[in-house]
Amino acid sequence: MSRVPGGAPLSCLLLALAALSACGQPPEPPPPQPxxxxxxxxxxxxxPTVISLTGTIQAETEVNLGFRIDGRMIERLVNVGDRVEAGQVVARLDRTNEENTLRSARAALAAAEAQLREARANYGRASELLRTGFGTRQRYDQAAQQLQTATSAVDSAQAQVNIAENRVGYTELLADAAGIVTARGAEPGEVVAPGRMIVRLARQEGLDAVFDVPPVVRDIAPPDVVIGVALTLDPTVRTTGRVREVSPSADPVTGTFRVRIGLTDPPPALRLGSTVTGRMEVSGGxxxxxxxxxxxxxxxxxxxxxxxxxxxxxxxxxxxxxxxxxxxxxxxxxxxxxxxxxxxxxxxxxxxxxxxxxxxxx
The missing domain is CATH 2.40.420.20 (conserved putative lor/sdh protein from methanococcus maripaludis s2 fold)
Structure with a gap:
């Protein structure tokens, strides 16, 4: 048997080296189990699939009522929730300036009418003198021109009177139809610009159930589908309706489409702003x-x-x-x-x- 210096057998040394080399290599991990x-x-x-969505009751038509002229609002006669009738006064502006403008226009009209009467008299005399041969053609032409100018001045003054009268009428804001006030935009004492919303009126022409509908629901809805609408807090209060309007573009935040359902004979318990549930049945598949x-x-x-x-x-x-x-x-x-x-x-x-x-x- 061969020996190395020190007396250890060579075979023992080889076995030790093999064991050391095997300890330096970690074993391969087992494959992952499914x-x-x-x-x-x-x-x-x-x-059939029943699709249910939550929405709110809104007026079929809402309009913003505003003055046609600017001025200081001195009175608002209605509040949110009040019911108004067609032609009812809902607000007033300070009309001092408009009344002064009307008086000035009427005075200018009176002066123009006086000048017209004088021009007519002069024209009559000049026409008679020309007919009898005691007047000149030049004088007749001047009288005719003055009559035409006076007539135009009266027409212009009358137009200014009409404008001033309209502006006085514009100081009162009238409801154009019966409805319910849903919002107010100005308070007495404020100076308001033309067209600024003073009150928002929900007309009594009908009610809509308004839903935000996902695109996939809009795409699979059958044409002329009947939608069941029920009050969320009291499902016994229910009615039906059909799609009246679909928004052509999606909401940029939610990606949904606004759909308005025109309700058929809505019960009185379905009030503006009520939360409702709409149900639509889609055929199988x-x-x-x-x-x-x-x-x-x-x-x-x-x-x-x-x-x-x-x-x-x-x-x-x-x-x-x-x-x-x-x-x-x-x-x-x-x-x-x-x-x-x-x-x-x-x-x-x-x-x-x-x-x-x-x-x-x-």
Missing amino acids: RPVRVTTVEARGE AGYAIPAGALTRQGASPAVWVVDPASRTVALRAVEVLRHDPARAVISSGLSGGEVVVTAGVQALRPGQQVRLLDAAP
Whole structure:
């Protein structure tokens, strides 16, 4: 047996070196185990879908009443909630300046009418003298010109009187139709500009239920659909209506569309500002129903984890939600019938991860 200096056998030394080299290399980690998840198979909805939205009652027509001239408002005769009739005075301006302007215009009209009477008399005399041969043509032409000038001056003065009378009338603000005051924009003592809102009037021409509708709901709504509208605090107070107006552009913040439902014979309990619930029934097949726990997010959009049946890996896919409640969600786009989605364990997954299916019940 060979020995090294010091007396240790060579074979023992080689074994020690092999053991030391094996200790310096860590063992390879075991491959990751597939994560167990619960899944469900996507199937199309067969029963009708009832879409429910919350909105408010508003007047079919609201107008802002304002003065046509500027001035200092001295009186406002109505308040928020008051009912007004057509032609009722709702506010007044200080009319001192307008009355002075009217008196001045009437005095100018009287002076112009006096000059017109004198011009007519001069024209009559000049015409008679010319006819009898005792007058000249030049004098007759001058009298005719003075008569025409005086007539124009009277017309101009009368127009100024009419304008001044209108301005005096504009110092009173009248309701153009019956309705209810919903807002006020100025207080007595303020100097207001022409057109400034003094009061906002909800006309008694009808009521609308106003909803902010997601794009997918607007797109699947059937034409001329009948909407059921009920008071949220008392669902026994109900009526129906049809779509009267749809906003052509979406709200830049919420992405929803403003829809106005014209109500048919609304009951008295549906007052302005009341919160109402609108219900619309959509025929079967409008989307795919999945458990609400399957929803997660991809950025700012809702998404679900879809399982590839061949590789048993998951991928995150963005979807559009038609409606949802605590138990389930109805997906309008992004899924197809027969696909498998993860319903439990969605928060611990990553794209491409292998999974082990615990169940796949529809």
